[in-house]
Amino acid sequence: xxxxxxxxxxxxxxxxxxxxxxELSLLSERYHETEGGTSLAYMSDSVLNIKLDKKxxxxxxxERRDLTPQQIDYAAADxxxxxxxxxxxFLRAMKERxxxxxxxxxxxxxxxxxxxxxxxxxxxxxxxxxxxKVSKRKEYPAxxxxxxxxxxxxxxxxxxxxxxxxxxxxxxxxxxxxxQVSEDPPTIRLRFQPNGSGxxxxxxxxxxxxxxxxxxxxxxxxxxxxxxxxSYRRHFDVKDKSRSSHDIVLVCQKCLxxxxxxxxxxRQLISMETGISLAGVNPKYIISPELQRAxxxxxxxxxxxxxxxxxxxxxxxxxxxxxxxxxDPEQLTMEDYKQVVTEDLKKPNPDHKPHEEEVIEAIKNDxxxxxxxxxxxxxxxxxxxxxxxxxxxxxVDRPLDFH
Ligand SMILES: [Zn+2]
Numbered sequence: 001x002x003x004x005x006x007x008x009x010x011x012x013x014x015x016x017x018x019x020x021x022x023e024l025s026l027l028s029e030r031y032h033e034t035e036g037g038t039s040l041a042y043m044s045d046s047v048l049n050i051k052l053d054k055k056x057x058x059x060x061x062x063e064r065r066d067l068t069p070q071q072i073d074y075a076a077a078d079x080x081x082x083x084x085x086x087x088x089x090f091l092r093a094m095k096e097r098x099x100x101x102x103x104x105x106x107x108x109x110x111x112x113x114x115x116x117x118x119x120x121x122x123x124x125x126x127x128x129x130x131x132x133k134v135s136k137r138k139e140y141p142a143x144x145x146x147x148x149x150x151x152x153x154x155x156x157x158x159x160x161x162x163x164x165x166x167x168x169x170x171x172x173x174x175x176x177x178x179x180q181v182s183e184d185p186p187t188i189r190l191r192f193q194p195n196g197s198g199x200x201x202x203x204x205x206x207x208x209x210x211x212x213x214x215x216x217x218x219x220x221x222x223x224x225x226x227x228x229x230x231s232y233r234r235h236f237d238v239k240d241k242s243r244s245s246h247d248i249v250l251v252c253q254k255c256l257x258x259x260x261x262x263x264x265x266x267r268q269l270i271s272m273e274t275g276i277s278l279a280g281v282n283p284k285y286i287i288s289p290e291l292q293r294a295x296x297x298x299x300x301x302x303x304x305x306x307x308x309x310x311x312x313x314x315x316x317x318x319x320x321x322x323x324x325x326x327x328d329p330e331q332l333t334m335e336d337y338k339q340v341v342t343e344d345l346k347k348p349n350p351d352h353k354p355h356e357e358e359v360i361e362a363i364k365n366d367x368x369x370x371x372x373x374x375x376x377x378x379x380x381x382x383x384x385x386x387x388x389x390x391x392x393x394x395x396v397d398r399p400l401d402f403h
Pocket of ligand 1: 213214215216217218251252253254255256
């Protein structure tokens with residue numbers, strides 16, 4: 001349950017890379033039930049009829065060098081129970097199948113791999129009827145209009161220059177710059193010879209593109225997805241950033257969820273290889289110890305706890321606050337105390353640099369390295385997501401300098 005989080009911790013704390021994770025709560029949602037929750041203890045009880053005693057061991061000291069027998073039992077039971085639950089649910093799923101073909105375990109699991117857990121929130125525990133709510137997974141706003149309208153623009157000599165939207169065709173026709181020469185697909189011929197040759201000769205760019213999820217073929221709730229994550233791409237030079245149409249594809253919300261896990265694995269790998277932490281260079285926020293001390297002292301004055309304070313202590317507290325505010329301690333007012341207490345302890349660190357920026361800065365002036373980086377993301381997408389509906393001529397190896 002929430003195994004992707006554990007995998008992340010194994011990487012950051014112990015440098016142990018996980019190639020894939022299987023989220024049991026998703027399996028349970030499909031082949032069992034999640035009304036009583038998705039905790040391992042609940043599932044162990046409801047699927048296996050085994051009660052896990054988690055309370056004692058969970059709150060014990062896991063930092064100690066020698067774990068107690070109780071802690072060892074607890075850790076081992078966690079791993080064993082998860083495996084047993086999987087076995088039961090797998091068999092149940094096989095019984096439900098109507099076709100005679102039994103998939104391999106890997107095939108069966110692929111739908112539940114590298115995914116985030118089902119979140120079940122217990123609402124109003126003390127009401128008679130236990131109401132449970134399944135939290136909504138984060139969804140990106142889906143496109144309302146088709147991304148590809150597959151209209152065409154040709155030169156006066158009949159050479160196809162580019163594909164474009166119906167709006168663009170209309171714009172050219174209304175200004176007398178082009179004539180419509182075909183309805184299907186809608187095509188205009190320019191009345192002037194353009195300077196460049198557009199995308200002429202580029203079969204990928206000029207090819208017909210379907211408005212479907214490139215992974216599963218769904219036509220509903222589609223979003224644009226950048227195969228090289230936008231957080232990296234935004235740090236490319238402008239000329240490279242603009243050459244992105246090959247790597248922006250349509251996917252459905254369901255596939256997008258899986259893509260984010262798959263992307264996270266590659267990010268982790270990049271982080272390990274480059275030594276650039278996913279948290280970035282230098283902490284994002286800094287905590288001022290002076291403010292931390294001043295807050296503690298100001299709270300005493302605000303909560304009226306200062307009356308019983310020895311005078312020397314009170315003076316000392318005021319000095320701490322005065323020092324932070326750079327103000328005479330004797331002149332401090334209630335407003336000052338309130339200001340200190342409400343001030344945000346975390347301040348943005350000007351020396352912080354996001355992981356993505358640091359990674360791209362190190363390679364963006366080396367064409368080969370930058371190209372290898374882009375190819376790697378495409379390969380990751382193709383190999384891990386196995387997209388079945390990529391547009392014709394989409395390739396992992398398309399050169400970076402191709403528009
Ligand atoms: Zn899909």
